[in-house]
Amino acid sequence: MMHRRPMVGLALVAAVSCLAVAARLLVVRTLDGSFLVGWPGPTLGQFRGDAVLVACAAGAALGASGAILQTLLRNPLASPFVLGVTSGAGAGVAFASLAASMAGIAAPTGAALGVPALAGALLALGCVLLLSRRHGALDPVTLILGGVIVGAIASAGSTVAESLLPPERRGLFNGWLFGRIPDVPDPGALAACAAAALGLTGLGAAWGNRLDGAALSDDEARSIGIALGPMRTAMFIGCGVATAATVALCGPIAFVGLLAPHCARALVGARNRMLVPGAALAGAGLLTAADALRQWIDVGGGRLPLGAVTAVFGGVAFLVLLRRTAAGWMS
């Protein structure tokens, strides 16, 4: 009976995520406040389809990254944000915008926006990994501290760069910084994010047993024959690349990487072979649902920033989840 529970849970996560996808594809609120239900035809349907693809790719990458990081760091509050990757990407975009402004050329947009974001994200990740290396291995605690510090420095750099931007150039950067599902995603950025999500999810599922071992203490993991060092390094880099690809595609998005693993864990259990795919599915569903909500709610300024929706709804849901699962999140 026990071995069937994760499969049933995984099917449940997939079903709920499919509902979110259907809601995003078929229900929209127009600017005048009326709801329209149904398929809008090929032209408008293309936008909705692209939005779903982007949300699923980014959400899956964040969800899988969150599950793996929580396991590796043995910390239920770990998420891609902890590594400082998001702030690094923001700093990359800010400095690229500043450089463009100083050179008197147009600020990077679309696909070009992804280049500095990815560079900043990888630079931040590299700094964190270097800072946290102790005797040839990554120290989980120093990794978190390093991520926080690098993230803070990158955020400060973004603020300085943004303050030097002329007012007309700050809008684009601010819009990106709130997180967004682009109307027309850059194909390269979307493909990279989807590949990163699939690759990381597959790797996490394939190495599920090793990840389970990594959730124990280092000594216990070694006693059952798991070499933590190389696996941690590979997984951290995989999570960093997946998160960077997400940031390049959508900007920084809060809470999905934190919440999706908890949703999945409640349904499929804590074994990583099922948890990582479950978290990826949950992340895809959560981000798609957040984008659908963004279409339905208008507090007076038009469409809400995606990051605000994930932070508000994800934060509340996370608090509820935390109360229910605080007693034994890894049991």
Place this chain on the structure above:
Amino acid sequence: MQPILASVATAVALAVTAACGRAPADVARAPGAGKAARIVSLSPALTRTVCMLGGKSAVVGRTPWCEAPDAVVVGTLEDRNLEAIAALRPTLVLRQSSVADPALETVAASSGATIHTWHFDRVEDVRAGLYPLARLLAEGGIPGADVAARDLLARHLQAITVPVRSISPVLFLFSVDPPMAFGSGTYVDDLWRAMGGVNAITKAGYPTMTAEDVIRLAPSAVVVIGRGPLPAWLGSASPVQVQLDAPDLLEPSARMLVDGPVSLHRVDDSIAAARSGG
């Protein structure tokens, strides 16, 4: 007929506004009056307006985004350097905010300066603030500020009373990714409607939209104010797309008042040319 009536009504309203020169409450009495003006401006729009009134040389402190390069940067409205402001010994501190700033008031009082607050959100705000600001500059020994204000308003009137030809709904975007529009009650909406045009957005403010929203709106023309490439999907929203690099339409200042209508007439000409196949 409707555009002409709108323009006439605007002209009458403008004439009354200009004649009255309505002053904000805090401009009624200026203790620093009579001294040579030394201006610290914490608003790019106000700095630009001061410069257009002939007070550029009197600006001694500014934000990083203000014109008046000779002035010292003293920070922004939210993050101003009080010591730098005090060291400049200003007579006038100009800002746009509804929030009291006791620390700034203390610094201003210690150097005998007065703080003047305006809210340049809509066309009427800028028009109403022009004469009081000119009067402050004149009291600070800047000759011709009142004449400059009158000239600016006259040029504004002249430009705004010429009706546009495009009377079907036009969508004005200041960002395409994501699409963000000048909605009802914004200064671009004020100008366009005063010139007899119709804004496709009836929602107030600056709504953030999606590509689907824009296509569903199906405006007769889409005007993108700013630089950068236009997305291909705009073609599905409207057959007429106009892009205009018009900084005067990105900030509600005196420059918007004078150059904004001229830019909008260029938009109107471009729309007419696109419709006629030119």
